[in-house]
Amino acid sequence: MKYLIVANWKCNPPTLKEAEKLFSLIREGVKNIKNAEVIVCPPFIYIARIQNTGYKIQDTRYKIRIGAQDCFWENPPTGGGAFTGEISPAMLKNLAVKYAIIGHSERRKYQKETDEMVNKKLKAALKAGLTPILCVGSKKRGEKGNQEMKVQLESALTGIKRAELEKIVFTYEPVWAISTTKRSIVATPENTKGEAIFIRKILTKLFDKTIAQKARVIYGGSVDNTNIRDFIEKAQMDGVLIGAASLRPDDFIAAVKKVDASIKFSINSE
Numbered sequence: 001m002k003y004l005i006v007a008n009w010k011c012n013p014p015t016l017k018e019a020e021k022l023f024s025l026i027r028e029g030v031k032n033i034k035n036a037e038v039i040v041c042p043p044f045i046y047i048a049r050i051q052n053t054g055y056k057i058q059d060t061r062y063k064i065r066i067g068a069q070d071c072f073w074e075n076p077p078t079g080g081g082a083f084t085g086e087i088s089p090a091m092l093k094n095l096a097v098k099y100a101i102i103g104h105s106e107r108r109k110y111q112k113e114t115d116e117m118v119n120k121k122l123k124a125a126l127k128a129g130l131t132p133i134l135c136v137g138s139k140k141r142g143e144k145g146n147q148e149m150k151v152q153l154e155s156a157l158t159g160i161k162r163a164e165l166e167k168i169v170f171t172y173e174p175v176w177a178i179s180t181t182k183r184s185i186v187a188t189p190e191n192t193k194g195e196a197i198f199i200r201k202i203l204t205k206l207f208d209k210t211i212a213q214k215a216r217v218i219y220g221g222s223v224d225n226t227n228i229r230d231f232i233e234k235a236q237m238d239g240v241l242i243g244a245a246s247l248r249p250d251d252f253i254a255a256v257k258k259v260d261a262s263i264k265f266s267i268n269s270e
Contacts, residue, residue: 003036003232004169004218004239005256006133007246008069008101011043019046020053022249026064027053029253033063033260036239039099039133040246041067044087047095067099067133068092070107073120075128089128100125101241103135103156105175115155122156126164133241135220136199137173141191145176146198153202162207170199170217171241177221187221189234196237225255229262 007026013019019042030038042050047066072086092100102125103118118134125132136152138145149172157165172195177187196217203212219231220241231237240259245251 001216001238002063003259004039004216005036005228005259006039006067006099006101006171006218006220006239006241007041007252008104008220008241008243009040009042009246010069010106010243012247016046016049019043020049022247023050024053025249026252029249030064030256033256036063036256036259038064038256039067040064041069041099041101044068047092047097051096065098066096067101068097068130069101069104071100071102071121071125071128071130073117073124075124089125089130093128093130098131099133099169100130101133101135101171103152105135105137105173109175115152118152118156119158122168123159126160126167131167131169133169133171133218135171135173135241137171137175137221139175141174141176145174146195149195149198150202153199154206157206162211165203165207165211166214168215169239170203170215171220172196172199172217172237173220173241187219189230192219192221192231192235192237196235223255225251225258228255229258232259233262 013022023040026040051066071089071092072083074083075088075090102121107113122132122134134156136149138148174187199217200212200215203215216238218239218241219235219237223231223240223242224245228240231240242252245255
């Protein structure tokens with residue numbers, strides 16, 4: 001299974017022209033990678049145009065896919081269409097979107113998304129055939145943080161079938177380590193690895209050990225070109241979610257190539 005490198009552009013860039021240029025640079029910069037899959041998640045309004053910047057999803061030269069930063073929990077017309085401002089999973093699927101970020105810490109904080117809302121979005125995304133990138137994390141470290149993450153996981157996975165678990169990408173997103181958090185603390189590969197193990201323990205309790213070990217767990221928290229290799233190699237993550245650095249094409253492309261080279265090296269060393 002290839003490593004996932006997810007670019008979350010958040011509410012950036014400010015113009016369509018800049019978005020098209022950024023995507024074009026990334027698309028060409030990662031064209032020759034072999035051991036990783038890049039997922040670019042732009043704002044909703046840019047998705048359709050980005051699909052027309054010379055990128056074709058069926059073109060095997062490009063190891064890059066388009067994702068969304070969120071989705072709603074209804075799929076009109078069967079779910080009813082009276083939801084002003086929302087984007088349904090079916091709409092995203094129609095645009096050849098493959099992935100959708102769900103439960104990001106910023107949406108939990110600023111849009112007041114609850115665990116129940118995250119659960120509904122997760123179910124809707126799976127039903128529509130999207131691959132959810134489910135974010136879980138905590139504001140605090142240690143036991144209290146683990147308890148918070150446990151509640152998020154248990155709530156998000158309520159009603160999810162065992163067979164659906166392998167379609168979900170789990171993202172460990174420690175709020176305390178994100179650069180935009182006041183008095184943030186830099187996360188280390190060592191404690192990140194421990195939290196990935198904790199996530200798998202919860203999945204084992206909810207489902208079983210076999211499927212928990214197969215689950216994809218990635219890391220999101222101020223990742224860039226300088227630390228990405230440690231989170232892949234030392235923390236043994238299945239990929240990363242990159243925020244600010246994904247808006248700097250040279251930095252992001254270098255990060256992707258480091259992962260690709262790291263994997264090649266490990267394969268050749270065996």
